[in-house]
Amino acid sequence: MMRLKPLLRYKSSLVGVGILCFLIILSVYTVATLPFEEAARLWRAGELTWLDNPRNALPAWVNFFSPTKLPETLILNTQKPGPDVIKVSVRAGENIKISRVEMNFRYGFDDFPSEINLFFTSTYRTSPPQLTISWTKPDGTQIPLRRMTIAREDRFYISSDTVLSTELNQLMENRLGRKPAYTVPTSTILFGPFDETLLNPESVKVVKGDYRLSVEGLLFEPEADFDVKLVVYGKVYGWAGTDHLRRDIGIALLWGTPIALLFGVSAAVSIALIQMTIGAVSAWFRGGVDTVMQRITEVFLVLPFLPVLIMVSTLYKVNIWVILLIVVFLSSFGPGVKNYRALFLQLRESPYIEAARSYGAGDLRIVVIHLIPRVLPTMIPSVVLSAADFVFLEAALAILGIGDPITPTWGKVIQDAFYFGALFKGHYYWVLIPSALLAATSISFALIGFALDKIFNPRLKEV
């Protein structure tokens, strides 16, 4: 521990330690707040769980840096009534009931929402409720949207309804007396002004102000009832945005942190320890043992590491910790064995080993107590440096599409982004945030590793 103090002397390693501490705190926070099963379930839950999220939304903090504010998602629900959501029911006869729902909200963003959907739930025995839905703009213009009979679970995709879109375009054409050169999206008609600017998709601006969605329901049974949920999907979400399935990328990125750290560090440490043990045994016993070990190392040198790993993981669809085991096994006889062996060959001639032998220490005792601990400090820098490589190995496997199918990881997010054309469609955040995390992890390991190298192997410092 004493020797780690100088680590804080180098500015570069201070940065590295800082990043690493942040990542560790993030991991602890993730593990403490979001159980793994929950994260994995959410990640694989499919679109229904995520129905209230916008698709391919940017992270929310982009608004902070941009003069035009992108919309956030607004959700209004009659199951959560408040000053903005009013529901009044009146009896109109023996069996008929009229329920009126008014949803008022302020829209103050500079861009149009990405989608607008209505979700209904209703309870009735035989006759379903009949709803009349209309939209009121800040200037008081009322636009009838739809008259519909709803099932127990129903929905009305306002922004993507083709019938409504044709109707609204016709309405607008009548008002303006001119036909725009493009089909004006429903959200633009609902949130934009009725004037000349609509004719050009570049010039049309959002009208900020108070909007209202009214639903008038005709219920034909005394016990019948319905609930409405209005979702005005924004274009930003969370700290990492959403993907093509409306999932919160943040979940995968949060859980990616402890997994990346654990994978990288445990692979690096266990491989180094195994290689060192093999090197020590090989150098200590020499002769037949040494020859066999060296030949095995050479055989492993010829075997292609990644293809074998790919084959095994394709065949067994293994989870990430089994991949870790395979990686460790395949690297056990890696080129590192040769370096450690050379190191131990020098050490075994040193006087303290001779002393140990003279008082009758056994082979095992010498290897475990005298040889290995002596080399441990010198191997720390390379272990820290190689941890970065293993973090990337996991990402690489995910990008090849052969990683763990269940666990959300950074590599998996990048792979999704690549596969669904994030770079072609301009969803750069989808690649950039996980990449930045990967890069930060790797660079922090590298910075610490290089500093440790200077501390533990002072020969480099002199030159």
Place this chain on the structure above:
Amino acid sequence: MNLLRPVLYLARRALVLALTVVVAVYAAIYVANMGGYVDEIVKGEALLRVSQEVRANPAYRGLNETQVRNLIDQLYQLELRRLGFDQPFIVRSFNYLYSALSLELGRSLFLSSDSGSRSVRVIIMERLPNTVLLFTTTQLILFFLGLFTGLYLSRRYGSRVDKVISLLTPLSSLPGWFYGLFLILLFASILRILPYGGMVDVPPPTDRFQYALSVLRHMVLPVLSWLTAYFFISAYTRRTFFLIFSSEDYVEVARARGIPEPLVRRRYILRPTLPPIITDLSLTLLASWTGAIITETVFNWPGVGSLFYVASVTFDTPVLVGLVVIYAYLLAITVFVLEVVYAVLDPRVRAGVMTR
């Protein structure tokens, strides 16, 4: 001078290397078959093929179900014998070993070359030039750029350039394909001046010169991504390497003797660094032809790396074994040639003082 000892030494090394190749290739055959698992796939495919052929053949329409079954079974057994699957895996693995070692690479199980051939040799030879073009070029640029920068830095140790390079070295902890993502994003996605990937425009230009130009354009990003990733670490390691060699006692002695600096550099610093540099260069170039699986996937480059990838996910044993055998042979030959070169170059080896 005793000539016998070095010759004996080399002969022993040759024998050991040959044995290693044999064992490694056998291990590769075993692993590439997943211990016999791939047999099941091949047998299943054969059965499916035979039954489809029989059922689709109008000549067998008149047969009843039992007769069809018997016919399928008969033809299946024949097919297995044709494929050589009537023997147990152990026996076959040694047959494979023999033909692999004699470089009869055979026919692939599933893959075929762009020209439609199933011959493993044709498949590999079709990919090889692409990978050599990209990765051997990259490695050569990287090697010499790193070498000369390292040399330059070691002479100006402690200067501003040196400090900047040392500071930037941690950037090399990110792999080449990772920088590739960003370069694609920047140059292909945002600036739209370079292609996303691939090796040549679609459709390929007919003019030879235009074709070469197009390939060059496609090479820019992969080469650049590897240079960004590995230049700093390679310059930094070379620098440290030269610094360690120039702080040896015999260099000090040479300087003390008043030998002019250029001569000291040439004779006392560069000369002893030559063997490790040659080893490095030859092994890097050798490894470069196996390509880079992930970089080739990211850039969609049709090289040996992506062949390796496709062969591994489809369990195409002959292709995998073919690649491994060629690599093993080349590696063994390179190592042996290096030993001979050292035996000639290094006076310690020449004198028969072997370091174990």
